[in-house]
Amino acid sequence: MRTLFVSYRVTELDRSLGFYTALGYIELGRVEAGDGARLVILKFPDEPAASLELVHRPGDGPVEVGSGFDHLAIQVELLATTLRVLAEAGLEPEPLQYPGGPRGPKTSWLTDPDGYRIELVEWPSGHPDGITAADFA
Structure with a gap:
């Protein structure tokens, strides 16, 4: 098994798309889910597949993080x-x-338009991508 992507419910789709494209994501595609609901699938340019889904369901009201x-x-x-x-x-x-x-x-944080927190991480030289068991030895 492996994780496919993270999915966020967003209050205003265009505002959130503006934020995430400024962060560097690109749009892979959209799905109309009925009742005005839309899904937008995103990834970073160097990623092989989707890593983030934005879900807009206007009937559910604003997001409460x-x-x-x-x-x-x-x-x-x-x-x-x-x-x-x-x-x-x-x-x-x-x-x-x-x-x-x-x-x-090295890290820094930012917050998206709905209040979701994002941690940006630069690993030290020679560190493997991601967190591994070696980080806890």
């Missing part, structure tokens, strides 16, 4: 460059952080 979901983590190559590009696109990333000390990963 905080019912258990914490955040989405996204790996980036060079965090300082990513933060500059995001700021130029009108997004507001938080300052660079070093949660594991100066030799650990």
Whole structure:
């Protein structure tokens, strides 16, 4: 088994699409789900398949974040460059952080229009992609 993608319910689809495309996602396709509901499937350009689905169900009312979901983590190559590009696109990333000390990963956070938190992570040189059991040794 493997995870296919994360799905977020969003209040205003166009606003959320603007945010996620500024973050770097591209649209793979859309599905009309009936009763005005729409699904938009996204991925980063270098990903082989979908990694994020935005679900817009206007009949369900606005999204209320905080019912258990914490955040989405996204790996980036060079965090300082990513933060500059995001700021130029009108997004507001938080300052660079070093949660594991100066030799650990670099992180920053931003919040999407519905309040979902996103952690941007740059691994130290030589670290494998993602978190592995070696990170807990």
